[in-house]
Amino acid sequence: MNRRKFLKQSSLSVAGLIMLQHFLASCKKDTAFEGSKYTGKVTIIGAGVAGLYAAYLLHKQGAEVEILEASDRHGGRIKSLKDYTDFTIDLGAEKIKGERSPWYDMVRAAGVNFVDQELGNLYYFNGTLKNETEALENTFYLELRALLESLNHYGGDDVSAEQWGIDGGLSENVSNLFNAFIGNEYGTNNARIGMDGLHEAKIKWTAGDKEFLLKDSDILSIIEERFAEILGKIKYNTPVVSIAYGGDNVNIGDAAGQQHKADKVIVTVPITVLKRNDILFVPSLGSAKTEAFQKIGMDYGMKIILRFDQRLWADNTRSIYGNGLVPEFIASGAGGRGTDNILTAYVNGANAETLALLGDEMIPEILSELDGILGDVTPHYVDHYIQDWGAEPYISGTCSYPLPGIDNARNIIAESIDQKVYFAGEATHTGGHFATVHGAMETGLRAVTEILGQ
């Protein structure tokens, strides 16, 4: 190669490299939706986790955010009981379900510890209390497990879960366990929950199968810490009674007669509020939406915190599944959370309604059930605290569940209207994550990405 050729090729190479550098720089992509700021005003109805998360994301994008909360507190169905025991009790959601969600990543970012002790459940059926190993030696229990595992492949009619059990030949001996694993877990009873919705939830679930319990914190504290800058934007004791979205703006009327103007509104209230038509939409939402509300259930539910003067169950017990009105007793201090001897009766649906009707007889009834399971526990009872979710006026239940005939109701509810009214909250989750904290957050994300045009 002669000198002229060398110089020519070298110059071309250098020019090429410079051009390549510019080309590559121009190819760089945004890591987030950086090109889609929103500077309008968005009013969010409800300061539950869906509303707070939506507000947080919008605030970060430059939007003006206002949150109208009907009650005197934030968190919705996330609530903590502090100073009752030597650890904080989650009165609402307490499990972190799945290891793949913004919620799980948010919890991890908070630097909290999870319970790492191996915990086990106890099952009371056939007149005896069994641990997992003992239960697995029982034919009825094995049949129940097999039935539950077949949910993935369910292809029958949209009957109730109870009917599914009957059709599957499930023994009466384990019907209470069956109700605890399905109906009570979804905030109701097997007799009320529909199979199509259950099956859909099972096959659409993509958050991972692990479950986590917080060891040294509570769910509300994590939310308050992350969304601290948003809490100041909440107007408490402001129940919304009307949303007029026919004009250029959205006019939101509260119970005190005040009007709140916004460019867009995100409605995150529980499905019970929508079912009852507590909010008047002008123009009306239409029959498709209002009929869809009725296809989703949300039942009465309670957590009854029982304190005992000694621990009457093994230290590594997570839950005790009974055979009476209370499907599940949660050993709330398990895994090193606390030393106080607490059992939380978790009961939903028809069972909760029955218990509530007992009034003052409710606690003796529950203790009587526990006597049958654990022996003589009543003498060790100290006191109790009741979180009655059904009695919370702006919530009226625990979590949403699919009624038989749900069809695509969640999709219909989730649809925004006129690019002004958006719906969020766990009941509007279309991907199987309803009745969860992460599901609620994800619907808040959906509303925000729609507003941002993403």
Add this chain to the structure above:
Amino acid sequence: MKTTLQQHTKYAVLLRVSIVLLAASMLCANTANAQLTGQALGCYIQSNDLDRIVQTYNFSREWQEDKLTPLTYGYGGNLGWNVMIHKARQLHMVAQLGYMRFSSHSSNFGQENLIGFQRFSLAANFRFHPKAIVKGIQVSGPLGPRWFLTLGPELAMYFPYVRVNGSALVWDDNKPYAPHRTSMCLSFGTGYHLFNVGKLIFTFEIAATWAPYMELADFAEAVNGHNVTGLRNDAKNVTIFNAGLRLSWVKSKLNWWSHPGKQK
């Protein structure tokens, strides 16, 4: 979790790859004038739909400092045989197996996320010189004219992956997330034979591969943990640009490698 997913076993994948390899071998074995050729590639992918999956992840985890970069740059290579199809028109075909890998990584609060996809392809890449293909050319090298265009179809298989702290994401029924999908593509490019060292020929090539449709099955769900915002795992009109150096081994030194100055 999901059971309606098409969960293909490793064996099914291996079987398909084996069939492809077998077909390629048969083609090569029956072609006396085939030349071995391999290429190392740098790649760039353009797909707004795929970008949005990663952008949603970052947006929904605003508090994480280390963001995932949308799948942008990748690397890869291919191995194949150059076959002369028509001597007078100097039409060559490179039958090749290709590989590309695009990935993105982030580390937050002790959790390492690695996402991306691998792409295996079988291509029949036709090489030609515009003038030579019309009028024919007398002077050429063992791999055809020095400057050339390439055009050809590709059968591509996409294998998305999500790894958390070094382990594959656990998916359906405790199996790792490892789906794959197949689609057709069309590749167009150009190249220039730079020089030869003995029987080794160095060639620079640049190409764009257009996929009218490609799918990374359940990628949005695997990356984000949900797909409530309606992200698309299938993308239309995806283009992958690649550039790289090709090394070809020829059986004998012929024609213009000894006299490259005479070539156009």
